[in-house]
Amino acid sequence: MNHRDRQIQIEQEERNRISETLDAEIKLWAAGKEGNMRALLSSLHLVLWPECGWEAVSLTDLITCAGVKKVYKKANLYVHPDKVHQKGAQQKYIAEKVFNILKEAWNKFNKEELS
Numbered sequence: 719m720n721h722r723d724r725q726i727q728i729e730q731e732e733r734n735r736i737s738e739t740l741d742a743e744i745k746l747w748a749a750g751k752e753g754n755m756r757a758l759l760s761s762l763h764l765v766l767w768p769e770c771g772w773e774a775v776s777l778t779d780l781i782t783c784a785g786v787k788k789v790y791k792k793a794n795l796y797v798h799p800d801k802v803h804q805k806g807a808q809q810k811y812i813a814e815k816v817f818n819i820l821k822e823a824w825n826k827f828n829k830e831e832l833s
Contacts, residue, residue: 744816752822753827797820
């Protein structure tokens with residue numbers, strides 16, 4: 719039990735250290751784009767780590783609602799917490815934060831664009 723508690727404490731300390739450095743970068747990416755699905759998706763390459771394989775998406779690919787939905791579903795494959803569980807702590811943290819931001823924007827997009 720003690721070993722498990724120590725491991726949890728180590729992981730929490732690492733998460734806190736990572737959050738201090740990455741929160742500013744993620745906030746900078748999302749600033750001014752809150753709820754703007756197209757803007758978030760077209761700039762996603764700026765916040766994801768290079769090894770993830772995400773390629774920049776142009777705004778012309780996001781003109782239609784179907785295009786936005788397609789790119790959003792693809793982005794979820796890259797940042798969904800269940801998909802990045804084998805990555806490093808930094809990648810997990812970025813993916814978790816980006817996933818939550820995209821999910822909120824998707825909910826807003828669904829209400830406004832698809833209703």
